[in-house]
Amino acid sequence: xxxxxxxxxxGPIEFDLAVLRAMAVKTxxxxxxxxxxxxxxxxxxxxxxxxxxxGQPFVVAGSGTxxxxxxxxxxxxxxxxxxxxxTGYFSDRFAxxxxxxxxxxxxxxxxxxxxxxxxxxxxxxxxxxxxxxAITHVDTSTGVVADVKALAELAQRYGALSIVDGVCATxxxxxxxxxxxxxxxxxxxxxxxxxxxxxxxxxxxxGAIEAFKRRRAPVVNYYADWANxxxxxxxxxxxxxxxxxxxxxxxxxxxxxxxxxxxxxxxEARFQRHRIxxxxxxxxxxxxxxxxxxxxSAKAAHTMTAIYYPEGVDRTLLAEIxxxxxxxxxxxxxxxxxxxxxxxxMGAVSPGDILATVGAIEKALAAFGYELELGxxxxxxxxxxxxxx
Ligand code: PMP
Numbered sequence: 001x002x003x004x005x006x007x008x009x010x011g012p013i014e015f016d017l018a019v020l021r022a023m024a025v026k027t028x029x030x031x032x033x034x035x036x037x038x039x040x041x042x043x044x045x046x047x048x049x050x051x052x053x054x055g056q057p058f059v060v061a062g063s064g065t066x067x068x069x070x071x072x073x074x075x076x077x078x079x080x081x082x083x084x085x086x087t088g089y090f091s092d093r094f095a096x097x098x099x100x101x102x103x104x105x106x107x108x109x110x111x112x113x114x115x116x117x118x119x120x121x122x123x124x125x126x127x128x129x130x131x132x133x134a135i136t137h138v139d140t141s142t143g144v145v146a147d148v149k150a151l152a153e154l155a156q157r158y159g160a161l162s163i164v165d166g167v168c169a170t171x172x173x174x175x176x177x178x179x180x181x182x183x184x185x186x187x188x189x190x191x192x193x194x195x196x197x198x199x200x201x202x203x204x205x206x207g208a209i210e211a212f213k214r215r216r217a218p219v220v221n222y223y224a225d226w227a228n229x230x231x232x233x234x235x236x237x238x239x240x241x242x243x244x245x246x247x248x249x250x251x252x253x254x255x256x257x258x259x260x261x262x263x264x265x266x267x268e269a270r271f272q273r274h275r276i277x278x279x280x281x282x283x284x285x286x287x288x289x290x291x292x293x294x295x296x297s298a299k300a301a302h303t304m305t306a307i308y309y310p311e312g313v314d315r316t317l318l319a320e321i322x323x324x325x326x327x328x329x330x331x332x333x334x335x336x337x338x339x340x341x342x343x344x345x346m347g348a349v350s351p352g353d354i355l356a357t358v359g360a361i362e363k364a365l366a367a368f369g370y371e372l373e374l375g376x377x378x379x380x381x382x383x384x385x386x387x388x389x
Pocket of ligand 1: 063064065090136138140165166168188
């Protein structure tokens, strides 16, 4: 394959060149005034992207799993009760992390491709006294989006902290941390935030910070401990030098550029662009007769799509799509791993990227002898993309 391929997996995504260029600087000291200024701006911009004025951002070297680990390590004490709203592979991971820190985990599980009904969640909350509720905003294994607004509202009503894994959602899928009352919204850099892998990003509400400060026992994970990071984040924001563990200096420059781009687009416009692009892609798949993993279109994410292979087609389709210049991802959910594939469409994704992806899929399906009218998916997508710049 030549080098001109489009990376359309659910992260890492295609990165904007200005973001990549922002990293290509001589690395300054982590306490150099220009770097302190950049880090301070990053923290301020993160609040705007997460739509909160009162949250405490944490930017730490690591991946999304570290952000999950950090939320659990700081908020869970042995014996605390946690409720996991399970929509797939990454909810399973959250349950495992919470248990590792001593939580007694209960789960409300959805059928594959679905989200648990709110009544079931409320029933679970009524049954026990949960300290926190963990939600996967978009489960990358199923392409299902949880109703975070309603779930966070329920958590609040029953006195539980809400922790939302936004790794496959933040800055693409609509989320309003403060208005919706989310206590921890966490993500990683490599998806809709649009920065190469390597940053765990997390914003904690004043309530979450208070809960952390009320802990009886110290946090057992040394690197993840907010007691180590809180003074550092406060210092950078106050434009003062500080040190706990060396920050990934060049990635912070990339994040500063990416957050500036996100805010220049505007959060409302960004959510809307993700919706339109997702609708166009999904319309193309329906026109081609392909079925998606989410059982109901209202529960399908706007940052990615999970698609079943049609009858007679298997995962070798992915190589054919790749030969057409587009890289998509295989299945992840253990129950259906070889039966479906996944396409990411988030961050700087454009209408042109979606058309290229639909074209590559159509052509690959045709090569497999799947009956279709070439261009049918493309025209369905085009009709929905009209008007999007
Ligand atoms: N949660 C979700 C929803 C994810 O999609 C991922 C990564 N695919 C993770 C958590 C873990 O993130 P990372 O691979 O960056 O550790």
